[in-house]
Amino acid sequence: MRASYASDAAAEATTQHRAARRARGRSPSRGVGVSASTLPKSLLGRLTVATTRIFSGAKLRARREAAGYTQDALGQRIGTRRTNVCRWENYHRSPQPPTLRQLADVLGCEVGDLFEAVTK
Incomplete structure (x- = not known):
């Protein structure tokens, strides 16, 4: 049975997203899915997407540097190691809710300022 048109479009968008992540030097397996910013405009109207919020290492880094x-130093302030802060900023891990x-x-x-909206 052939997949529906929306599924084909989603598969194409995912492939393009993974290629874009590779081009930026990131592993496609660490991604969170396809975001609207990486989809070609021709596919945006064809997909039904849900928006969710995920922890953003980039926002953490920007806030940390601005402060x-x-x-x-940030690790010491919150009672963890520098390596954990590095893992959060580089999207290898996400901090637990109390952290x-x-x-x-x-x-x-x-807390919401440390998250970003993504579509999937």
């Missing part, structure tokens, strides 16, 4: 913390609250308190933001 003047090194990875080591997210600590991060937000130390960085002077809301």
Whole structure:
């Protein structure tokens, strides 16, 4: 049985997304799916997408640098190691909810400010 047109479009978008991640030097397996920003405009109207929020290592890094913390200093402030902060910023891991609250308190933001919306 042939897959539906929307499934073909989704498969094509996923392939393009993975290729884009490889081009940026990231492993496609660490991705969270296809985002609207990486989809070709011709596919945007054909897909039904759901928006969800995920932890953003890039937003954590930006907030940490804006607050003047090194990875080591931030880790010490919240009671963890520098390597954990590095893993969060590089999307290898996500912090647990109590740690997210600590991060937000130390960085002077809301927990939601450390997340980004993605579509899938």
